[in-house]
Amino acid sequence: MDVQTYMQGVGRQARAASRLIAKAGTAAKNKALTVTAQAIERSSQSLLDANARDVAEARHKKLDEAAIDRLILTPKTIAAMADGLRQIAALPDPIGEISGLKYRPSGIQVGQMRVPLGVVGIIYESRPNVTADAAGLCLKSGNAAILRGGSEALHSNQAIAACVREGLAAANLPETVVQVIETADRAAVGELITMRDFVDVIVPRGGKSLIERLLRESRIPMIQHLDGVCHVYIDDKADIDKAIRVADNAKTQRLGVCNAMETLLVARGIAQKILPPLCAIYLQKGIELRGDDTARDIVPEMSAARDEDWYTEYLAAILSVRVVNDLDQAIEHINTYGSRHTDAIVTEDLSRARRFIAEVDSSSVMVNASTRFADGYEYGLGAEIGISTDKLHARGPVGLEGLTSLKYVVFGDGHIRA
DSSP states (O other): OOHHHHHHHHHHHHHHHHHHHOOOOOHHHHHHHHHHHHHHHHHHHHHHHHHHHHHHHHTTTTTTTHHHHHHHOOOHHHHHHHHHHHHHHHHHOTTTOOEEEEEESOOOOOEEEEOOSSSSEEEEEETHHHHHHHHHHHHHOOOOOEOOOGGGGHHHHHHHHHHHHHHHHHHHHOOOHHHHHHHOTHHHHHHHOOOOTTHHHHHEEEEEHHHHHHHHHHOOOBOSSSOOOEEEEEOOTHHHHHHHHHHHHHHOOSSSSSSSSEEEEEEEHHHHHHHHHHHHHHHHHTTTEEHHHHHHHHTTTOEEEEGGGGOOOOSSSSEEEEEEESSSHHHHHHHOOOOEEEEEEEESSSHHHHHHHHHOOEEEEEEOOGGGGGTTTTSSSSSOOOOOOOOOSSOOOOTGGEEEEEEEEEOOOSSOOO
């Protein structure tokens, strides 16, 4: 395959399809989503078979367990894909919505209309459910999508793509509205991120090496986050039982995900009470603990944390633990070492909670809740295209609205400028 020629053809088809999907009605888009969901449910066994092939090849290539965990599809995750598409169909269509319409002294009315971005290129690794989520969100927001999944999920992604094509065909929409790249050649990524004539925005969903490469090479604007160094701070005004539940779930509910806690911060005034029972849970679950001197005095089973640990997204059964003096030091630590992804405080003091959410500079900030909730599905977005830690355009889980832009609209009645 001539990758450059192939990708140019994909881009050209996507640009043409973007003009058609941008003006498609809500009913047609919702029908495509609903039929796709039905096709995914009906094809559940075929999806599991294709995924089993991918998993077997991944194990043969000795991929690490975190990557394999992200790759695996189950009947539950397949059902969740279909449910996510139905949730997207149930959401209000943002396209064409006009807001802020006001009369100006000249007599004209000025407002802003929500419009699609155009063509969205999405590059992702492992998780095949991203194929369904991304297709659904781009479709409902009136965008064409070019999806380039990882080579390790090639069979799974193509099986899901067949379901998406079925949904588009049922709604009389071009199949090229969503194109899943059929080659595992890495050169396809290089082409995709430089096709400025055809692609309006790139969304990378993958490991640090992928995103670092795209930051270096992409000629197209991106919606991305680099790391998920997430924190839970247990305040000395925290409820002990509540803190243990939240901190346990934030780390151990699932390890290889970007919203899992990587550093636990505990106020000095509560450390002696909470660290022994909480760390006993971690150790029982096989979590390696790396602590500062104070934390190690309380829980001797910890190894010594190095400075680089505070910056590290482990995506594994490792947790950094630091005892801090107070809320001020916790906020300073998070803003110094964090990645602006997701951070949580556990406290019964409302004024401290308000300070935390105001002063921690992250895309999601939580009070008395696990960081694992930082997810488009949990936020009611139906699904997410990814997490953005940028401050321009979109921030946090990116759903329908994050895949749109605004243009000014002006209404007059023969008005001319004096």
